[in-house]
Each structure stands twice: as C-alpha cells, then as structure tokens.
Amino acid sequence: MKHxxxxxxxxxxxxxxxxxxxxxxxxxxxxxxxxxxxxxxxxPVKWSADSGIAWTCDLPGRANSSPAVTANRIDVTSQTEDNxxxxxxxxxxxxxxxxxxxxxxxxxxAKADPKLWAHRxxxxxxxxxxxxxxxxxxxxxxxxVCVEAKSGNVTWKKDLVADYGKYxxxxxxxxxxxxxxxxxxxxxxxxxxSYVVALNKxxxxxxxxxxxxxxxxxxxPDAYSTPFVWQHDxxxxxxxxxxxxxxxxxxxxxxxxxxxxxLTVKSLYGRVIASPVAADGIVVATSASPGGGxxxxxxxxxxxxxxxxxxxxxxxxxxxxxxxxxxxxxFDGKVYLTTDSGIATCADIKTxxxxxxxxxxxxxxxxxxxxxxxxxxxxxxxxxxxxxEAGVSGKVLSENQLAGTFxxxxxxxxxxxxxxxxxxLYAISGAK
Numbered sequence: 001m002k003h004x005x006x007x008x009x010x011x012x013x014x015x016x017x018x019x020x021x022x023x024x025x026x027x028x029x030x031x032x033x034x035x036x037x038x039x040x041x042x043x044p045v046k047w048s049a050d051s052g053i054a055w056t057c058d059l060p061g062r063a064n065s066s067p068a069v070t071a072n073r074i075d076v077t078s079q080t081e082d083n084x085x086x087x088x089x090x091x092x093x094x095x096x097x098x099x100x101x102x103x104x105x106x107x108x109x110a111k112a113d114p115k116l117w118a119h120r121x122x123x124x125x126x127x128x129x130x131x132x133x134x135x136x137x138x139x140x141x142x143x144x145v146c147v148e149a150k151s152g153n154v155t156w157k158k159d160l161v162a163d164y165g166k167y168x169x170x171x172x173x174x175x176x177x178x179x180x181x182x183x184x185x186x187x188x189x190x191x192x193x194s195y196v197v198a199l200n201k202x203x204x205x206x207x208x209x210x211x212x213x214x215x216x217x218x219x220x221p222d223a224y225s226t227p228f229v230w231q232h233d234x235x236x237x238x239x240x241x242x243x244x245x246x247x248x249x250x251x252x253x254x255x256x257x258x259x260x261x262x263l264t265v266k267s268l269y270g271r272v273i274a275s276p277v278a279a280d281g282i283v284v285a286t287s288a289s290p291g292g293g294x295x296x297x298x299x300x301x302x303x304x305x306x307x308x309x310x311x312x313x314x315x316x317x318x319x320x321x322x323x324x325x326x327x328x329x330x331f332d333g334k335v336y337l338t339t340d341s342g343i344a345t346c347a348d349i350k351t352x353x354x355x356x357x358x359x360x361x362x363x364x365x366x367x368x369x370x371x372x373x374x375x376x377x378x379x380x381x382x383x384x385x386x387x388x389e390a391g392v393s394g395k396v397l398s399e400n401q402l403a404g405t406f407x408x409x410x411x412x413x414x415x416x417x418x419x420x421x422x423x424x425l426y427a428i429s430g431a432k
Contacts, residue, residue: 013199024071026178028413034277036329037371040372043430044415045380045430046387047400047431048400049401055094055427056095056425056426057096057424057425058423059088059097059129059420060088061079061080061086061423062122062124063124064251064408064422065078066176066408069411070132072092072093073090073098074089074427075137079122082214085102085124087103087135088101089135089149090425092332096423100166101152103147104139104145108125108172108300109140109172111171120381120405125174126176129184130149131153132149136184140172141173142162143157143172144159146159146201160197164197164209167192168193169222172189173224175187175189175223175224175226177226178226178227178228183201184199184201186211187220187226189221189272194221195210196227196249206372213432214245215244216245216264218268218269219271223272223273225240225276227240229251232281236251238250244287248283258313260299263286263297263299264287265295267295270295270296272287273325274288277327277328278303278330280333281304284298286299286336292326297322300352316349321343321345321354321357325342325367325369326340331371334390336369342360342362342363342364342380343357344357344386346391346394356392358392358394364380365378365381370412375388377410384399384401385401385402386399386400387400406420417430
C-alpha cells in the first residue's frame with residue numbers, strides 16, 4: 001500500500017513538474033507556461049561572433065518561429081521560397097540538422113500592404129511545441145500538425161481555416177498555440193472568426209471551443225498574441241489578450257472566468273501583439289499601434305474577479321511605455337518592458353511605480369523579453385542583445401552583437417541561450 005501511494009505521489013509530482021519550466025527543457029514559446037522565466041543559474045552574460053558560441057546552424061528557408069527545446073533536440077519551423085512549410089529538428093549537442101519534414105504548402109493570408117509586413121512575417125511565424133516524442137507546429141495558413149520526432153511522420157493534421165472559417169486579419173495569423181497537459185490551446189482573434197479552441201494533442205480533435213467576439217473597432221479585433229497559462233492559488237487558468245480586452249478561461253471547459261476592457265487604442269491601426277503575463281495575483285496586458293507614439297496601454301488587472309471586471313479590478317496603467325510586439329516579463333515582482341524603439345522600463349507589478357527607464361538602442365525590439373539568474377535579456381532585430389541586471393538599478397551588464405535578423409524570442413535551457421535569426425540558429429554558451 002505504501003509503495004502504491006508513493007507511486008501515485010511521484011506520478012503527480014512528475015505531471016506538475018512537466019507543467020513548469022524546468023532546468024533542461026524549454027518546450028514552447030517563452031517556456032512551458034509562457035512566463036519567459038528560466039529557473040537556472042550561471043546563464044550567459046557575454047558573447048560575440050567570435051566568443052561564447054557553442055554552435056550555429058544554417059536553416060532552410062526563413063521564419064521567425066522561436067525554438068522549442070527538449071532533451072536532445074531543438075525544433076523550429078520554416079517556409080521556403082516555393083511556399084513549402086517545414087518542421088526542422090536540430091541536434092541539441094552538435095547543431096546538426098537531424099530531420100526536415102515538409103508538412104504542407106501555402107502562404108499567409110493578410111489584408112495589409114505586403115510592404116508593411118513581408119520582410120518580417122510569413123506563414124512560419126507561430127512557434128512549435130515539442131516533447132521527446134512529438135512536435136506540434138501551427139502555421140499562418142491555419143495548418144496545425146503533429147509530427148513524430150523520430151520518424152518525421154505526420155501523426156495528424158488539422159486545417160483550422162477549413163474547420164472554423166477564413167482568417168480576416170490585417171497582417172496574417174501569427175499567434176502561437178499553447179500546450180498544457182493533454183490540450184493544445186489556439187487563439188484566433190480577427191475581424192472574422194474569433195475564438196479560443198482546445199484540441200486533444202494526441203488526435204487533434206476538438207475538446208471545447210469558446211467564441212471570442214468582443215467590442216473593438218478598425219484594426220482592434222486583430223490580435224497576434226499567444227495564450228498564457230497562469231498558475232496561482234493552487235489552480236491554473238488560460239489568459240488571452242486581444243480585441244481591446246484581456247480575459248481568463250477555465251482550462252478544462254473553456255468557460256470564461258472574467259474579462260476586462262482597457263486596451264483600446266485611439267488609432268485606426270491599434271491592436272495587440274504582445275502576450276499577457278501575470279504574477280503576484282496581477283495580470284499585465286499591453287496594446288499598441290504600429291510605430292509606437294505612446295498611443296497604447298500597459299494595463300494591470302487584479303486577477304481574482306468573476307464576470308466583467310473592467311470597473312472593479314483594473315489596478316494601474318502606464319502611458320508611452322507600450323511594447324509593439326515584445327511581450328513583457330515579470331521577474332521578482334517587477335515588470336520589464338521595451339518599446340519597439342528600444343526604450344525599456346522597469347515597474348512594480350503591484351503599483352505600476354516606475355523604477356527606471358532607459359534606451360537600450362535604436363531598435364526595433366520585437367522579440368519577447370526573457371529573464372533568469374538575476375538577468376533580463378532584450379534582443380533587437382539587428383542581433384544586439386542587451387543583458388540587464390534585474391532589479392531597481394537597471395544596470396547594463398553587456399551588449400552582445402551577432403549577425404542576422406532577429407524577431408524570434410530567445411529560449412533558455414541547461415545553461416544555453418538559443419537565438420533564432422531568419423535563417424540561422426545560434427547556441428549561446430557564453431564567454432568564459
């Protein structure tokens with residue numbers, strides 16, 4: 001009997017541990033939950049093209065999907081010039097490509113002038129999810145696939161456009177799904193179909209679908225953010241930001257827990273790209289318009305409400321500090337943000353009090369911020385990564401330059417930082 005109880009306890013611990021960022025894997029965008037936090041120590045501080053690089057890997061095609069890191073692989077997606085969509089697995093130790101699987105073809109359906117987005121965005125913008133046996137990859141065409149990692153065989157595929165309706169979004173579908181337990185959560189927020197759907201990871205079959213049509217004008221209904229799993233008070237919930245609102249869903253049923261407005265931008269082009277984050281009982285969401293200009297909002301909402309909490313639970317907001325695409329990170333009670341133009345801010349998550357604000361560079365900065373080991377990492381598209389000391393000092397520890405164009409958010413695993421440029425993957429071990 002004691003052995004049986006022990007097995008049950010250990011199994012429960014394994015499930016819980018598999019649901020948070022661990023020391024050796026970073027299996028999806030911004031880690032398991034989406035908080036962007038590494039719990040590791042001795043993370044890299046300094047590197048350059050000539051120092052601190054464990055390996056580099058040239059990738060076929062081009063994309064901005066972030067790496068998914070498992071025990072032995074790094075998985076990314078890409079789109080080649082013939083519009084083929086690929087899942088690519090790289091050996092974690094050597095940087096050699098293990099397998100390339102063509103999973104489909106297609107282009108991004110976008111209403112805006114391609115001059116505004118084609119240089120930085122394509123159907124392979126959403127990031128993959130992985131475990132030791134499988135890779136789940138979503139593309140801006142609406143294609144969602146499950147690939148067997150060892151063989152490269154497609155276990156199942158699903159066309160979300162065929163199932164739920166054609167996308168009507170200015171810059172094309174760019175949201176990354178979130179895996180939690182046995183369910184994959186996909187958020188679709190457009191002028192047309194808008195919903196959150198949970199799919200069984202083993203079969204692709206729908207478990208629940210919640211329509212998400214909220215009041216928003218002009219480009220406001222469009223969103224490119226990724227769901228966030230918030231663990232607190234012994235439970236977990238799904239946070240989704242877009243269409244001028246942020247809200248919470250029950251992970252098992254899809255029932256809405258609460259919703260708040262407050263993200264409306266006074267611009268024809270206002271929309272949400274950055275994902276929500278949360279800590280210490282507070283949810284932080286952002287909205288912006290292209291080019292910044294201080295039109296967006298950084299909004300903090302107390303996350304213990306029910307129903308419409310727009311008037312009762314909004315805590316604070318910050319003007320003129322709004323990220324365009326870069327998702328904030330909350331680390332040790334402080335929110336770190338950077339605007340498109342490279343102005344970084346550190347604020348208290350409970351009060352919104354700003355501890356410091358400084359320019360990191362000319363930008364643009366689109367990659368989400370990540371943090372760990374007392375450091376915050378801000379990566380610009382020109383390959384300059386600014387490493388900041390976490391805390392009220394805002395001290396710049398280093399500025400590190402690599403060649404390439406970087407929109408993808410870094411991944412951190414087992415003391416290594418993985419940076420994905422358009423056509424190259426870097427493993428950063430740090431200068432010793």
